[in-house]
Amino acid sequence: MTKVTTPDEAVADIPDGATVALGGVHSHNGPLALVHALIRKGVRDLTLIPTPSAGLPVDLLIAAGCVAKLHVSYVGLEFLGLAPNFRRAAEAGTVEIVEGDEAWIVFGMRAGAARLPFMALPPLYEGTDLPKVNPLIRTTTDPYTGATVTTIPPLRADVCLLHAQVADAKGNAQIWGQRRFEDVMAKASDRVVVSADEILDPAAPRPDPRHVTVPAPLVDVVAHAPYGAHPTSSPGHYRYDRERLVEYRDLALAGRTADHVDRYVTGVKDHTGYLERVGLGRLLALRQTMG
């Protein structure tokens, strides 16, 4: 049975108030086709648990009014500066912030993936201000040594959105770039949606299993989304679209993200409409080169 559908269909049953895990690292592998579909659908009150190095997808979802709560490790635009909509929302208090970090998200999701009760850590948070503002960073007694240890709770999501370079119709997904912990996020989520630039033809030779990074049994839906990470990069397929990222940043800084959303997200019917709006010449020029 094929799991392949469109980005809009793939997110159609994500309800208001859902907890959503988001893949992508800085300007790379952002699941933008799925994020755009969520915004078109008009979903509200999401809780986001992005990877520890999150950027544009989170900023855009906040600007579009989809987010009620956000687990923060890093949300920014890396070499392009702060994420303007995240910054505004956090300063105005319109999005609830769970003050976390890399350990919070990685260890938390690892506990969620294995359904462990919590993770116990050696002294790391001690001396920092995180436990003061995140009441779920707690302490307990190590039953083996009697020492006091810091605990963080398991994190799980209702749905996980990832972008892959290639997937087959069963959902075996290949993420060619940095291996963050997409497989862990998938295990820590009740439902996994993968967008892929390319879907393997059922008659094509099976890919080398060593290249599959998220296996089919963990994947519920595959959205065929060529250039589905644009304007972030899809490692091995295309570079990030620097000009569009700068344009986004500048509009966001000016409080005009709505112009971007109107033009590229709600002003188009679907992902194909998005690609037409961006333009063929521009997309082809982004094809990955090693130069």
Next chain:
Amino acid sequence: MPDRYSWAEMMAVAISREMRDGYFGAVGAAAHIPMAALRLAQLTHAPDLSFMCGGSGGLNPHFERLAESSSDYRNLVNSEFRYSLEDVVDLETAMRLDFAFVGGMQIDRYGNVNMAVIGDWARPKVRGPGTVGLVFLGGFRRTYLYTEHHSPKVLVEKVDFVSGAGWLGGGDERSKVFREGSDGPQRVFTPLGVFDFDPVSRHMRLLSVHPGRTVEDVRAATGFELPVPEGAGETPAPTDEELDVLRRHVDRDGVLRALR
């Protein structure tokens, strides 16, 4: 500043000289200067130095050009190994990293670092990007701090929020909290000079000022009273060989050279 090189090249060379052969460490995002410094060290005096290159997942990238994103795919495909984010947090937690490079919106006189908020957390004046890997200052064996912006707003008396714990309130406060072997901030590298921490008070102090800068420049740009010990001198300028390797094998596009 001398014409022969830029402040960013001076910083990279100063960092490179501090790197010991055989060390294993990491850089984070927005890490042009430490990346270049580590590659330069590998190509000069420290061939067995190893480092994880931020979000790229690439261990020991053999780049010849500095990508503007340390997470760039090119830093992965020309590396020696693809590590995962789990590898990073495991090694950071287990105190397996000899060093890590860390920046911040604010760095205080005891080497505590803030990336979360300026002002009050509940109603911040500036919401920063977040703490990311900074709690692992409690797990790195040595922490090297760096900033491209040496100003009183960055180098402050006291951080508004402790994302990463340096020497905390100074003295022996840190050793009461963290495990033995996590030795805290060792150096601060900035466009103006190199700084270390007094072994007793743990207060930041001047180690050397870069050529073309004065102690007065440094003091004026620092947001706290900066001790200048008697031995503090001038950072030796980059040698012709250091600049040659940097420009021909590490930063062929002159990204650092353009930072003047």
